[in-house]
Amino acid sequence: MSTLSQEQVAAFRLLHTDVVDAVSAAVQGKRSVVELTVTCLFAGGHVLLEDVPGTGKTTLARSIAAALGGTSRRIQFTPDLLPADITGTAVFEPGTGEITFRPGPVFTHVLLADEINRAAAKTQSALLEVMAERTVTVDGIGHRVPDPFLVIATQNPIDLDGTYRLPEAQLDRFLARVSLGYPDAEHEIEVLRPGSEAGVVEHVREVTTPARVAELTVALRGVHVADPLLAYVRAIGAATRQEERLRLGASTRALRGLIAAAQTFAASQGRHYVVPSDVQRLAEPVLAHRLIPTRDAVLAGEDTAxxxxxVVQGVEAPRPVPA
Structure with missing residues (x-):
């Protein structure tokens, strides 16, 4: 993979800012969350949103789809939801006598999986292959979902009645976990103001195309990551595995995701190389939801974030080494 030129990085920085600006027009007061979600989009990852109802999760998903000129679908996860309701199914056509595949709602650019923890484990797992492989397999035939493909899954951390805990394997498929939270006073007043465009997805500007996003997702792998930086990320992962308060540390997939997110973030800042501060900024949203604390840590009220x-503070960072 060739290193990105400074001109390519400059063009991406402008596009990244345009997408964030367009989405922030609808999701007001949450620019840092929007930036992280857009970073996940260009890094080829998925996002887990933990938030109470009514904070703008659906608006965020639909606004991102509108800004990139793509499609968005929403699945309301319930206990009776079946895997085929997500991925699609083979259907017999009486008129032709043929069996055709009827795509499910995952065949979209941005998928909002609302309250994913309300569905049974079998249904939750139906997303795993799609999230990882971008392919749905029915009757031994693979069907490719559109590119780019971003899953924004939500969980309500307050109401736990009738919910199913997400298994570690599925949590590890999400590149980052974020929370929108309530807006500050200034922005909430603006949202409440009659006639405000906050939350109006129809007014979100289309600033790019799905094809351009897919092209950049591949190109961003060329952002330079020096060997000392790779060793730094690996040391952070090793430290989580040795941490006494954790019974499950960061996986290799988690560390690869951290590097991919850092590459995208570095390019969004106008750099064609990753520095330690990129890793430090993204370590918590990328790693915290994948870690499992010990029982003693839970009883002591320890938070994985x-x-x-x-852990990051305790690992010595290398000096930046530009490409």
Whole structure:
């Protein structure tokens, strides 16, 4: 993979800013969350949103799809939802006598999986192959989902009645976990103002195309990551595996995701190389949801995000080495 030129990085930085600006017009007061979600989009990852109802999760998903000129679908996860309701199914056509594939809602650019923890484990797992392989297999035949493909899955951290805990294998498929939260006073007043465009997806500007996003997702792998930086990320992962308060540390997939996110973030800042501060900024949203604390840590009220921050602080960072 060739290193990106400074001209390519400059063009991506402008596009990244345009997408964030367009989405932020509808999702007001949450620019940092929008930036992280757009970074996940260009890094080829998926996002887990943990938030209470009514904070703009659906608006965020639809606004991103509108900004990139793509499609968006929503699945409301319920206990009676079946895997075929997500991926699609083979259907017999009486008129022709043929069996054809009827695509499910995953065949879209941005998929909002609303309250994913309300569906049974079998249904939750139906997303795994699609999230990882971007392919749905029915009757031994693979069907490719559109590119780019971003899953934004939501969980309500307050209402736990009738929910099913997401298994570690599925949590590990999400590149980042974020929370929108309530807007600050200034932006909430603007949202409440009659006639405000906040939350109006129809007014979101289309600033790029799905094909351009897919092209950049591949090109961004050329953002330079020096060997000392790779060793730094690996050291962070090793430290989580040795941390006494954790019974499950960061996987290799998690560390690869951290590097991919850091590459995208570096390019969004106008750099064609990754520096330690990129890794440090993204470590908590990329790693925290994948870690499992020990029982003693849970009883002590330890938070995995805080543990990640401590681990990163305790690992010596290398000096930046530009490409």
């Amino acid at each position: 805080a543990i990640v921050a401590e």
